[in-house]
Amino acid sequence: MKINYLPTFIKDLKDLKSTSSYSVIKNLVFTDILAVKQLSEINNLKKLKGEYNAYRIRIGDYRIGFFVEEDTITFARVLHRRESPIKPLAGTFLRL
Template identity: 45%
Template sequence: MEILFESRFQKDLKKIKDKKIRQKAKEVILQCKQAGQLNEINNLKKMQGYQTFYRIRLGDYRIGIELSENTLIFTRFLHRKEIYRFFP
């Protein structure tokens, strides 16, 4: 799958100080690049009420993703208390 990153996602990722969480995020991004279909991505869940929005769970953090044809757009990377206010 093709991967794109929004500037908000990159800013959110830079704000994370925990190196373990950052490393897990990199692993998830690599897994998404290698995946041929959505069901090959671990901890991926469709957002209720939205056709093209998904989230990936990383401990207490969530990665907000939008699917556009065969492209995954990484939109936000926030704590679980904040993600649902700002995404989608």
């Protein structure tokens, strides 16, 4: 599987450096995800309504939004659950 990271994802992740969830999220998206052969192997995964290829992973109070197209995973956002629910819209994730 190929992994891509949108600039918004990298910015969101940098903003989390001072939180306790930072290392867990970083390990998941940069190392653990490479060992996954199927999406069903990812814990706390949920398919999002509205787009056929949009998913989110829940890690504590944070949500990681990503898209899957064929053999490519594109990480789009990582947000605190109170900031706003992650909603897919036109190929990207937005804060509403």
